[in-house]
Amino acid sequence: MVNLAELRARWTHLARVYRCYLWIYGRRLATNRADTAMAVLVGLVSQASGLLMLIVLVQRLPHLAGWDFPELLFIYAFARSGIALAAIFLDSPYTVDGTIHTGALDILLLRPVGSLFQVIGRAQQPNNISTSLTSLGLLGYSIAHMTIVWGPGRFFWLMVMTLAAMVIRFGMLMLVATVCFRTKFHAVLLLVGQATGYMVYPMEIFAPPLRAFLTFVVPLALTSYYPAAFILRPGSFAWVPWVCISAAIGFTVACRAAWRWGLRHYESSGGLAAVWDG
Amino acid sequence: MIRARQLRKVFQASVPHRGRLAGLRNFLAPDSREIIAVEDVDFTLTPGESVGYLGPNGAGQSTTIKMLTGILVPTSGTVEIGGLSPHRDRLRNSRQIGVVFGQRSQLIFDLPVSDSYELLRHMYEIPLQRFRENLIRFGEVLETGPLLDRQVRTLSLGQRMRCEILASLLHEPKVLFLDEPTIGLDIVAKDRIRAFIQQINHDDGVTVLLTTHDLADIELLCPRVIIIDHGRVIHDGSLIEMRKDLATDRLVCASMGDPTTAAAVAAAFGGEAGMNVVVEGRSVRLTFDQRRIGTLDVVRKLLSQAEPSDLVISEESVEALVKRIYQQPEPS
Amino acid sequence: MTWLARMIGIMAVSVRQRLHYRFDFFVTLAANLIFSGLLYSIWRGIYSHQAHPRLPIQVLLTYVLVGQAMNMARFGQAERYGIWDQFTRIHSGDIALDLIRPLGFQTQRFLESAAFFGVEMLWVNLPTLGIFLLLGVSATATISTAFAFAVSILLAFLVSFSINSMFMITFFWVSNVWGTQMTKRLVLEMLAGTLIPFDLFPSGIRWVAEHLPFQAMAYVPISIYVGRITGAAIMPALASQLAWAVSMLVLAAMLWRAALRRLVVAGG
Numbered sequence: 001m002v003n004l005a006e007l008r009a010r011w012t013h014l015a016r017v018y019r020c021y022l023w024i025y026g027r028r029l030a031t032n033r034a035d036t037a038m039a040v041l042v043g044l045v046s047q048a049s050g051l052l053m054l055i056v057l058v059q060r061l062p063h064l065a066g067w068d069f070p071e072l073l074f075i076y077a078f079a080r081s082g083i084a085l086a087a088i089f090l091d092s093p094y095t096v097d098g099t100i101h102t103g104a105l106d107i108l109l110l111r112p113v114g115s116l117f118q119v120i121g122r123a124q125q126p127n128n129i130s131t132s133l134t135s136l137g138l139l140g141y142s143i144a145h146m147t148i149v150w151g152p153g154r155f156f157w158l159m160v161m162t163l164a165a166m167v168i169r170f171g172m173l174m175l176v177a178t179v180c181f182r183t184k185f186h187a188v189l190l191l192v193g194q195a196t197g198y199m200v201y202p203m204e205i206f207a208p209p210l211r212a213f214l215t216f217v218v219p220l221a222l223t224s225y226y227p228a229a230f231i232l233r234p235g236s237f238a239w240v241p242w243v244c245i246s247a248a249i250g251f252t253v254a255c256r257a258a259w260r261w262g263l264r265h266y267e268s269s270g271g272l273a274a275v276w277d278g
Numbered sequence: 279m280i281r282a283r284q285l286r287k288v289f290q291a292s293v294p295h296r297g298r299l300a301g302l303r304n305f306l307a308p309d310s311r312e313i314i315a316v317e318d319v320d321f322t323l324t325p326g327e328s329v330g331y332l333g334p335n336g337a338g339q340s341t342t343i344k345m346l347t348g349i350l351v352p353t354s355g356t357v358e359i360g361g362l363s364p365h366r367d368r369l370r371n372s373r374q375i376g377v378v379f380g381q382r383s384q385l386i387f388d389l390p391v392s393d394s395y396e397l398l399r400h401m402y403e404i405p406l407q408r409f410r411e412n413l414i415r416f417g418e419v420l421e422t423g424p425l426l427d428r429q430v431r432t433l434s435l436g437q438r439m440r441c442e443i444l445a446s447l448l449h450e451p452k453v454l455f456l457d458e459p460t461i462g463l464d465i466v467a468k469d470r471i472r473a474f475i476q477q478i479n480h481d482d483g484v485t486v487l488l489t490t491h492d493l494a495d496i497e498l499l500c501p502r503v504i505i506i507d508h509g510r511v512i513h514d515g516s517l518i519e520m521r522k523d524l525a526t527d528r529l530v531c532a533s534m535g536d537p538t539t540a541a542a543v544a545a546a547f548g549g550e551a552g553m554n555v556v557v558e559g560r561s562v563r564l565t566f567d568q569r570r571i572g573t574l575d576v577v578r579k580l581l582s583q584a585e586p587s588d589l590v591i592s593e594e595s596v597e598a599l600v601k602r603i604y605q606q607p608e609p610s
Numbered sequence: 611m612t613w614l615a616r617m618i619g620i621m622a623v624s625v626r627q628r629l630h631y632r633f634d635f636f637v638t639l640a641a642n643l644i645f646s647g648l649l650y651s652i653w654r655g656i657y658s659h660q661a662h663p664r665l666p667i668q669v670l671l672t673y674v675l676v677g678q679a680m681n682m683a684r685f686g687q688a689e690r691y692g693i694w695d696q697f698t699r700i701h702s703g704d705i706a707l708d709l710i711r712p713l714g715f716q717t718q719r720f721l722e723s724a725a726f727f728g729v730e731m732l733w734v735n736l737p738t739l740g741i742f743l744l745l746g747v748s749a750t751a752t753i754s755t756a757f758a759f760a761v762s763i764l765l766a767f768l769v770s771f772s773i774n775s776m777f778m779i780t781f782f783w784v785s786n787v788w789g790t791q792m793t794k795r796l797v798l799e800m801l802a803g804t805l806i807p808f809d810l811f812p813s814g815i816r817w818v819a820e821h822l823p824f825q826a827m828a829y830v831p832i833s834i835y836v837g838r839i840t841g842a843a844i845m846p847a848l849a850s851q852l853a854w855a856v857s858m859l860v861l862a863a864m865l866w867r868a869a870l871r872r873l874v875v876a877g878g
Contacts, residue, residue, distance in 0.1 A: 013403060016400045016403075017397075017400045017401055019400075020396060020397050020400040021397070023396075024386065024389065024393060024397060027389055027393055028388060028389065031388060031389060031429075032388060032785070032786075034783045034784045034785075034786075035784055035785055035786035035789070037784075038780070038784045038786040038789040038790055038793070039786055039789050041789070041793055042789040042790075042792045042793040042796070045792075045793050045796045045797055046792065046796050048800070049796045049797075049799065049800045049805070052800060052806070052811075052815070053805065053806060055812065056806050056810045056811065056812075057656055059810075059812065060656070060664075060810070064656065065655075103381075103382055104382070106344070106349050106379065106382055107379075107382055107383075107384045109347075109348060109349045109368065110347055110348070110349065110372055110375070110377050110384075111372055111398075111401050111402075112369045112370070112372040112373050112401060112402060112403075113369070113401050114369070126786070126789075127786070127788065127789050127792070191641050191644070194641070194645065195644070195645070195648065198645075198648045198649070198652065201652060201655075204655070205651065205652055205654075205655025205656060205658075206648075206651045206652075206655060207651055207654075207655075210647075210648075210651055263351075264351055266349075266350065266351075267289055267290075267350070268344050268349050268350055
């Protein structure tokens with residue numbers, strides 16, 4: 001028997017704590033101004049570099065794999081904004097390693113809020129603020145220049161798919177991070193993160209085996225090209241929402257299970273190094 | 279309030295490979311062996327008690343504290359804090375305990391102290407009125423008032439530790455765990471922290487379990503002491519009892535007229551079993567176990583040999599006592 | 611002579627330090643191959659959709675893959691450790707200790723970097739290039755071109771060192787190491803010409819890229835390799851690389867001196 005009032009109280013509590021995390025994030029951005037400036041710079045540079053590549057491609061090929069420029073820009077911007085938003089709000093896969101090895105997890109385990117929630121809540125990244133804003137701008141630009149009609153249905157799917165893409169990406173990385181609880185195999189994460197930089201083009205340009213690998217084994221394509229393609233041409237990609245949403249749910253469930261498994265086997269480090277940052 | 283039964287924790291320690299492709303082999307198939315950190319630990323704390331938990335480095339105090347607070351899952355045995363199991367009911371249990379780790383921080387490094395407290399207020403759902411009252415009430419003794427607006431990274435260790443203690447008490451826990459709260463602090467900072475711990479234990483009835491390497495902490499704060507070594511409890515009782523039972527060594531220190539007399543006196547005691555004799559210039563120091571050799575007998579014999587210009591009889595210090603207990607051989 | 615011995619000593623220590631992370635070199639090598647594979651697929655795919663390419667496909671693929679093999683801005687382990695080391699040294703104030711060591715600060719940094727460059731060359735760059743050659747990337751046309759390419763890579767290292775060291779000056783103010791590193795990497799990939807050959811740039815951007823120091827890090831050596839710069843054009847290209855290397859090294863040394871003076875005066 002689920003007690004509705006209790007459930008609501010729990011969610012309000014979490015929402016309040018999360019709001020406080022966002023407030024702290026804002027405070028940090030305002031306090032460490034040089035770092036924030038560097039973060040904004042890196043976002044702009046990475047956007048410029050990605051766009052340059054796209055423009056070079058489009059200059060040579062007005063139509064790439066059957067997509068015209070506004071559509072290609074939409075695919076690019078969808079992938080980039082998903083990556084950037086996930087990096088801002090769901091950057092924890094990259095911080096788990098540090099949280100564990102510095103012993104900060106000990107502190108998180110002492111508080112009356114789930115540790116996975118805290119690990120997610122305290123890991124916001126400044127480096128993607130300008131990337132996400134400019135990507136959203138490009139998204140708007142491409143939508144305004146498209147020949148197809150943008151009704152409420154498309155916008156609805158845009159939001160759902162962005163969310164699903166963020167969750168899949170997060171779940172995939174977090175699973176790696178959690179399973180590598182003890183092996184310090186951080187390099188894998190960096191590789192996956194780096195690979196996403198290439199996932200902004202239509203998948204048709206990749207050879208079929210690589211395409212299959214990126215769809216079924218390391219499903220980065222489910223966070224970039226396929227959802228964007230579905231939004232533009234729902235008829236030809238009808239399978240996408242089913243696969244994406246079930247992948248998002250599957251990864252979330254697997255992630256929680258992995259996290260619990262990790263905690264049961266957690267051996268807090270007895271190191272003497274003082275740990276800052278609660 | 280706190281009950282530990284048959285508590286046991288075994289770690290898997292990885293043993294690094296050496297030689298060719300060591301890195302790769304460590305990643306693929308690390309070797310490991312078992313290390314018993316805590317073995318058959320049993321104790322109970324009644325509400326309002328203040329207990330010192332002692333042991334040499336690596337004896338298992340930190341591991342015990344981590345099991346009592348729900349960070350680690352015991353390999354076997356049970357823990358109960360106010361009727362809750364820390365690792366099973368971790369979230370509920372966390373509302374009734376406060377924890378201070380001397381080597382960990384729960385404050386946000388690059389922001390003012392008050393920002394960290396704000397986060398804790400939301401986490402523990404402390405009503406705003408209560409929160410403000412607690413900040414003032416606890417802040418009085420800890421003198422944290424002027425520190426609230428300072429960035430954590432600009433605080434001295436002592437200032438930071440006071441803020442940490444306040445952070446762990448904002449939600450008014452019934453039990454406070456302190457793992458080496460005074461490590462690395464100067465005397466003034468230590469005194470302030472001790473006074474505060476004493477106050478919340480006496481006035482608010484908070485149950486305190488404290489680990490430390492500074493025995494002055496224990497002497498001032500903890501009527502009861504539990505000593506652990508090699509993962510096992512080797513003593514559990516009041517500090518006074520511990521003295522009575524274990525501080526059996528007596529030291530008789532006599533100053534003589536000249537070094538020759540001192541040497542002669544030392545020679546007279548030299549052959550006696552269980553007697554430790556040290557000569558330093560004109561003075562002789564005799565250490566012995568008073569259960570085996572009567573103190574009075576020693577003094578009588580001494581006076582029969584020569585007439586000392588000064589005579590001091592003293593008990594073993596707590597420091598020396600604990601050191602001696604630690605040095606007992608490992609039970610096989 | 612003792613000076614030389616000391617220099618060699620520093621380099622030997624650095625080489626040993628780097629070799630300690632052997633496993634990381636395997637990872638870097640593997641990553642290098644994977645990303646080169648992705649890049650290869652992308653270009654290949656694009657070309658299959660294109661009628662009149664400006665660069666022949668074989669030249670383009672050789673260009674891009676040699677660029678990946680020799681990438682000086684690689685997000686590799688070797689670079690990360692060096693940068694973190696420098697960052698912690700600046701933040702802990704240990705950088706002041708470097709000032710009182712007998713050998714000049716810049717010289718020390720340079721020797722370390724040179725040693726790392728050598729190790730990375732042997733463990734990552736050359737093996738990668740070797741694998742690409744096996745996979746069908748063209749070798750240089752002649753032995754003398756190969757020689758010119760090798761010289762050009764050494765000069766590219768000098769430019770890369772100076773740019774690296776200028777980026778590290780930001781650590782006096784910034785602790786966002788990842789951001790700094792990423793900015794550097796992206797700027798270099800774009801403007802050094804490892805990601806996209808300049809020939810494919812829009813003409814305005816191309817003009818800018820050709821007049822910045824970054825092109826001396828990759829565009830020149832790779833162009834020599836693929837034969838876009840040949841014969842009589844090689845010497846002037848190397849000379850301009852050398853000029854960039856010298857002026858950038860001087861500039862970096864001056865900036866560091868200014869930054870350190872500020873540190874000493876401010877008391878860190």
